[in-house]
Amino acid sequence: MFARQRTLIGLDIGSAVVKAVELSLDKETITLTGYGSAPVAGADNVEHAIREALNKGKIHSKRVATSVSGRKVVVRYFPVESGLNPQQLDEVVRNKAPDFVPFNLDEVEMDYYPVTLPEPTGDLASKVVLVAAKTEEIENRVRVLRSAGLVPDLIDIDTFALSNAFELWAANNGISITKKIIALVDIGFIKTTIGILHTGVSNFSREVYIGTNDMRQAIAKRFSFQDAEAESLLVNPGDSYDAVRDAIQNVLEDIGNEIRLSIDFYENQFETEVNEIYVSGGVTRFPDLVEILGQIFFLPTNQWNPAQGMNVAPGVDEEALFREAAxxxxxxxxxxxxxKKV
Ligand SMILES: Nc1ncnc2c1ncn2[C@@H]1O[C@H](COP(=O)(O)OP(=O)(O)OP(=O)(O)O)[C@@H](O)[C@H]1O
Ligand SMILES: [Mg+2]
Incomplete structure (x- = not known):
């Protein structure tokens, strides 16, 4: 009865769909205790969509972690001398920040953390990952969370969340990622996020502004449809599957080219090879999309289900969870x- 159980809601406020997942930690065991999603019909509706997602997921806890992304957020990886104490590291980061952050430093919130990564030579290099987000962006998020009755606990960025989910999934399923270089690609409505995990450590992050919104437009054009009709055809192609797949092929190739550019850049910089790609995002639920992407990426491409291997509380609709997991x-x-928090 007095067991310490901690609960946190992960709230992914996407540009098309709000996704809420509640996890609880009891000793070392994580259990998924709720999830729900709701469409965002317009910017004014974000708060409403959050409430709807929580309601659908029967989520009643309040502490929440959310993320910011987009053009008002930057993530930079840069080398630092090894063996610095926290104070020295802080000074180095403050001195270097103006070179890396394309905003007025008075208008951003910054955070950073040190990482150690293998160099092409095999030596270990000390690096810092610096994140800077426009203060107004963070304040907007906090305001929307509070007005939805939630208690903001932390604000993260999409790529780190993607990497953390992937690490958890790998651990839950006995998959070792410490000897591999893995690209995580999340295709959203407005944007596609790519993160590269080098021996399990996040070492690259980029956003490309191509997503299902462009697919929807391509479908609308092909079928002379309104956006809403095009959207439902993408989600439920039925007999029009081949035509829909044809219509979105160019957008998928555009995404593929951008991903390829990022991977080439990474491989050249680190004199290494990306081994595999793991894709996620709503559209990866489209039948055979993962195979189609694999042909475009020209690398082994997999889908993954972040809930696989995780404890799921009774009362959570596991079938629906697995259906939406991508x-x-x-x-x-x-x-x-x-x-990671007490
Ligand atoms: N079964 C499905 N088949 C094809 N597409 C689907 C399916 N389910 C959802 N989608 C598409 O996924 C999109 C939403 O994906 P997702 O939730 O990943 O985007 P988002 O996180 O809101 O966007 P962003 O990350 O750009 O802010 C919808 O617009 C829809 O077109
Ligand atoms: Mg998204």
């Missing part, structure tokens, strides 16, 4: 931060 990694990764 869309949930960021929400899971956000909630998984409950492991």
């Amino acid at each position: 869309q949930l990694p960021i929400a899971v990764g956000l909630a998984s931060r409950l492991r």
Whole structure:
């Protein structure tokens, strides 16, 4: 009865769909205790969509982790001398920040953490991951969370959440990622996020502004449909499957080219090879999309289910959870931060 159980909601406020996943931690065990999603019909509706997602997921806890992304957020990886104490590191980061952050430093919130990564030579290099987000962006998020009756606990960024969910999934399923270089690709409505995990450590992050919104437009054009009709055809192609797949092929190739550019850049910089790609995002639920992407990426491409291998509380609709799972990694990764906090 007095067992310490901690609970955190991961809230992925996407541009098309709000996803909420509640995780609870009891000793070392993480259990998924709720999830729900709701469409965002317009910017004014975000708060409403959050409430709806929580209601659908029967989520009643209040502490929440969410993320910011987009053009008002930057993530930079840069090398630092090894062996610095925290104070020295802080000074180095403050001195270097103006070179890396394309905003007025008075208008951003910054955070950073040190990482150690293998160099092409095999030596270990000390690096810092610096994140800077426009203060107004963070304040907007906090305001929307509070007005939805929630208690903001932490604000993360999409790529870190994606990486954290992936690490958790790998651990839950006995998959070793420490000897591999893995690209995580999340295709959203407005944007596609790519993160590269080098021996399990996040070492690259980029956003490309191509997503299902462009697919929807391509379908609308092909079928002379309104946006809403085009959207439902993408989600339920039925007999028009071949035509829909044809219509979105160019957008998928555009995404593929951008991903390829990022991977080439990474491989050249680190004189290494990306081994595999793991894709997520709503559209990866489209039948055979993962195979189609694999042909475009020209690398082994897999789908993953962030809930696979995780304890799921009774009362959670597991079938629906698994059906929607491709869309949930960021929400899971956000909630998984409950492991790292007291
Ligand atoms: N079964 C499905 N088949 C094809 N597409 C689907 C399916 N389910 C959802 N989608 C698409 O996924 C999109 C939403 O994906 P997702 O939730 O990953 O985006 P988002 O996180 O809101 O966007 P962003 O990350 O750009 O802010 C919807 O617009 C829809 O077109
Ligand atoms: Mg998204």
